[in-house]
Amino acid sequence: MIKITDKKNCTGCYACLNTCPQSCITMKDDFEGFWYPVVDHSKCTNCGLCENVCPVMHKTQENNEPRAYACINKNEIIRLKSSSGGIFTLVAEHVIDNNGVVFGASFDKGFTVVHSYVESKEDLEKFRGSKYVQSKIGDAYKQAEQFLRDGRQVLFSGTPCQIAGLKSFLQREYDNLLCIDIVCHGVPSPKVWERYISYHENRIGASVKRIAFRCKDKGWKRFSVSLLFNNDTEYLETFDKDLFMQAFLKNICLRPSCYACNFKTLYRQSDITLADFWGIENLLPEIDDDKGTSLVFINSARGESVFKRIKDKILYKEVDINKAVEYNLSAIKSVEKNPKRDKFFKELDQVPFDELVKKYCSDGILVKVKRNLKAAVRSVLKKLKLLNMVKNMAKMIRMK
Numbered sequence: 001m002i003k004i005t006d007k008k009n010c011t012g013c014y015a016c017l018n019t020c021p022q023s024c025i026t027m028k029d030d031f032e033g034f035w036y037p038v039v040d041h042s043k044c045t046n047c048g049l050c051e052n053v054c055p056v057m058h059k060t061q062e063n064n065e066p067r068a069y070a071c072i073n074k075n076e077i078i079r080l081k082s083s084s085g086g087i088f089t090l091v092a093e094h095v096i097d098n099n100g101v102v103f104g105a106s107f108d109k110g111f112t113v114v115h116s117y118v119e120s121k122e123d124l125e126k127f128r129g130s131k132y133v134q135s136k137i138g139d140a141y142k143q144a145e146q147f148l149r150d151g152r153q154v155l156f157s158g159t160p161c162q163i164a165g166l167k168s169f170l171q172r173e174y175d176n177l178l179c180i181d182i183v184c185h186g187v188p189s190p191k192v193w194e195r196y197i198s199y200h201e202n203r204i205g206a207s208v209k210r211i212a213f214r215c216k217d218k219g220w221k222r223f224s225v226s227l228l229f230n231n232d233t234e235y236l237e238t239f240d241k242d243l244f245m246q247a248f249l250k251n252i253c254l255r256p257s258c259y260a261c262n263f264k265t266l267y268r269q270s271d272i273t274l275a276d277f278w279g280i281e282n283l284l285p286e287i288d289d290d291k292g293t294s295l296v297f298i299n300s301a302r303g304e305s306v307f308k309r310i311k312d313k314i315l316y317k318e319v320d321i322n323k324a325v326e327y328n329l330s331a332i333k334s335v336e337k338n339p340k341r342d343k344f345f346k347e348l349d350q351v352p353f354d355e356l357v358k359k360y361c362s363d364g365i366l367v368k369v370k371r372n373l374k375a376a377v378r379s380v381l382k383k384l385k386l387l388n389m390v391k392n393m394a395k396m397i398r399m400k
Helices: 015-019 076-081 087-097 121-127 140-149 160-170 190-204 243-249 256-260 301-313 321-325 341-346 353-360 362-383 387-399
Strands: 025-029 035-039 067-073 101-107 113-118 154-158 177-182 208-215 224-229 234-238 272-276 294-298 314-319
Touching (some): 015 160, 087 301, 101 140, 140 154, 140 160, 154 160, 190 208, 190 224, 243 353, 272 301, 294 301, 301 314, 341 353, 353 362
Parallel strands (some): 101 154, 154 177, 177 272
Antiparallel strands (some): 067 314
């Protein structure tokens, strides 16, 4: 039976729960708000299926040759509603046009992030845009399997570990399955997310009725978090000043497995990988309009086939995948654990949320922004062949 002795070895993918024939596994939250499998020993028959489908215990090594593209949806309305270039919508619409089903992460009525499916283009909107919270898979793997067995086209989107969980659960290849994963920074605690929502609702005196993580009102690179309340008050703040995004980018509230992720690689189990094309201003400045550009990895023949079918609806250009990843290292490298993480969670139930984040995160986000700015300036100078000259000038100034 499945037993978690070290929490960094569990991604919370739900594969074990979905595969258990006795339904004796439940996913329960720990004090940090992350869920882990718990086995009802009175029902368990020790069949071993839960261990067999664990994607961490049974890692899969892909030998594909991914190709990378900078992509922009020609539909400006969809693009502006999307996190980056609006490519997910085009792939999802293609699947639905072929009598398919699309699985993705959405907010439920209480703004918990959950996995669900849709069968119409009109309903795709709830999957559009980033959700910086780990989504509950629930029984989505079982639902996807049933659609696949019925011969329906299925698009399943999620984090790399969720795609690995699905593939491990299915235990076989399906020609009618298309998987999309994302370049994932890491998944924050749902409990931290709840505290953030409660903080704003108490501050405003009204309930939240709409959330958008990636508003582009101030540009794609300076995206904002937007909360609309039932009294029509709107909270709108750029990512570097928003409390939840500060905690997220400071790596202080991520799942333990995210600090040693088994699925950060260029060689993925998905057919297509989607990401923000950070650094586009350096690699392809001619297409950078600060409205969002997607970095797309095509990982399989199936992914290539779908990409060809949507090419007439996008602006695209192939890029060197290694150069593109230099600006988005989350594709291949786990984030470092914040040394103050344990103290942060210890005080989560004791200290007001705004005070807690200011105590542990405020300085860190400024340092990160300055570091990114420095890297961008360095890249431009190098491209203009001025880097060595600037270094020599700085050295001369220090000597004086």
